[in-house]
Amino acid sequence: MQRRHLLQALAASAALPSFARAEPARADLARLQAHLRFLADPLLEGRETGTRGFDLAAAYVASQFAQLGLKPLGDGGSYAQAVPLKTSRLAAPSPVFELCRDGRWERLAWLDEFSTRADMRSTHSDVSAPLVFAGYGITAPRFGLDDYAGLDVKGRIVVVLSGRPPGMPNEEGAHFGNARTKQELAARHGAIGLVTLATPRSEIVAPFHLARQYADSTAMDWQATDGRGGSEVPGMLAVATVSVQAAPRLLVGLGRGYAELVADVEAGRPLPHGALGLDARLVRDSVHGQACSHNVVGLIEGRHPRLKREFIVLSAHLDHLGKHGDVVYPGAIDNAVGIATLIEVARLQAPRPAPLDRSVLFVALTGEEKGYLGSTYFARHPPVPAAALAAAVNIDMPILLHDFKEVVAPGAEHSTLGPAVSRAAGRLGLQTAPDPQPEQSRFTRSDQYSFVRQGIPAVILGPGGASFDAGEDGNALMRDFRRQRYHQPGDDLAQPFHWRAMQRFATLQSELLTELGQQPERPRWLPGSFFGELYGRPGG
Structure with a gap:
């Protein structure tokens, strides 16, 4: 007090x-x-x-x-602009991410081999679909890149490498390598999920182990007038990240090892694309709520x-x-x-x-x-x-x-x-x-x-x-x-x-x-x- x-x-x-x-x-x-x-x-x-x-x-x-x-430019003559928020946090038990090949299921270890955030749409989410590899998950005609060319990803979960290819201009590359940009593009092609594979390069920028730090944190989104999350990407039902150690297990069907794939990336060689011959299942239980925070706004x-x-x-x-x-x-x-x-x-x-x-x-x-x-x-x-x-x-x-x-x-x-x-x-x-x-x-x-x-x-x-x-x-x-x-x-x-x-x-x-x-x-x-x-x- x-x-x-x-x-x-x-x-x-x-x-x-x-x-x-x-x-x-x-x-x-x-x-x-x-x-x-x-x-x-x-x-x-x-x-x-x-x-x-x-x-x-x-x-x-x-x-x-x-x-x-400064003149207050918030709500009701105050400095505070209210931002209505939806909240969600993961509930026990931990999320489950499984791979199925030839009828055999294997489970990845939570926070050691995969990470995900709480679901903002549903308190219980259980999504299964075939996996398709789409390189970096980028379509950028001005840079001669279209990772979705010839791919059918409708109703599937797209697997992509983190970031963008070496050599792309910095700020344009930052746009194409942005996780939200990739989700939006995948959704436009009809995909229902996106799995991002960590790479040695991405480990320098955002090490996978930091996922442990945020595992118990509350996810938030600003709430639109219809109750939806304002940042929601329609159609994206399953989003996860897989660690460098576990990434090779998803790419066996490409006929090219993960280390070889990374070497191809660094050398600027083209990447293979296509179905990976396995299904994935992501299960999450989430607890929803609401909150309110605010921006502070003053005018000269x-x-x-x-x-x-x-x-x-x-x-x-x-x-x-x-x-x-x-x-x-x-x-x-x-x-x-x-x-x-x-x-x-x-x-x-x-x-x-x-x-x-x-x-x-x-x-x-x-x-x-x-x-x-x-x-x-x-x-x-x-x-x-x-x-x-x-x-x-x-x-x-x-x-x-x-x-x-x-x-x-x-x-x-x-x-x-x-x-x-x-x-x-x-x-x-x-x-x-x-x-x-x-x-x-x-x-x-x-x-x-x-x-x-x-x-x-x-x-x-x-x-x-x-x-x-x-x-x-x-x-x-x-x-x-x-x-x-x-x-x-x-x-x-x-x-x-x-x-x-x-x-x-x-x-x-x-x-x-x-x-x-x-x-x-x-x-x-x-x-x-x-x-x-x-x-x-x-x-x-």
Whole structure:
């Protein structure tokens, strides 16, 4: 009770009017640190969507927006945009995944050889069907790839390799290698399920053993007005992942061993496709429920009579993984740093004597760790006319552990956001650089992609590997974070943050916002952009 009152007092004090409204030239490091320390404190229990810890964090953000004078753009005159949620968690006994060849059944071991999530549609799901191998499960004519050519997968479960073929352009490859993209394509061909095989390459990005960490977590989806899950892929009744160790057991019917198949992939040789000569059965029992979380939305209205009706979105996700048993996952870099940056950029922009020409929506998003739920809901149900959303800039997990002098901007090359990023970075003495970790597929793995799918040009910024300090290897530090602390309890306040880098990063975000808010032309997709052609809106 005493802790609860303390937190309420902290939130209330932050909402008091501020009389020191002078705009600093650069981000205020002390403020950034203060936000970070509150948001990543173990008292918030990892800020999992739908929990008290998340609600406390959201109240904190709302109070900061109120202090800065942002206009509330949530429901009923508040800062909170409610996101209705469906929930589902696996029930005992554990899920069952079986293979049948020539009338003989064999069972794969749960979490050692296969993983799956709770079913959002049914409390009891029992799906059986023949297996068909479809390479990577990608159809991309511009890259000469069609894994479904000549295949009949109607009523079957498609088996695909994780990710995308080596050599595909990074961001386009990230789209085609995305699990949801593969499910949607399989469903369009009439498949009823998708089994993804882990590969040595995918083990680097998302090791299979991490499935144990999420086995008891609650799956969520935003709830449409008809009661369905808003992210549901119609027709996809069975979805599972199989480990590197168990994958060869599914591919015996190809006449080519798993190791040979992987070697063919790396060498760029064509893969065999076709029926695997076995059936699979996936059985799951799930417990359903409902919840509600919310995005936190504040507005700084533009000054230009016409351009103020165009909105730039600056977003960051507020949620993290919560706690498992007594172990808290604080999510300091992922993504308390992002929210601290969001609040500080709002402070830099709010006290301007003359606001930007365009309006800016500052949005703290829920449910990113549950599948980009808050951003998907917001992009589809914005509090302003959907056609008025001109661009989205997202802040997610900037790994600020070195004195970075390069900026990486996935998505920038596809729209006029790219030149804007270069100009903003240049004013701070920074260069733009290619993504040093393209295998992470960052452009399709965070909230900015929810806006892209609605035809809105978007970008996400992060530090490059080069450092102003010749003794630092930024790439090594970022790789070490991903290996040792990403989605682990060690992503906490004890990490060796580079404070000057955090200050520079927040300043950069503010400079980019100024650039986008003042340029005469509305951000648009570039001619020939893959994402512009796939999702772009007329005139967008």
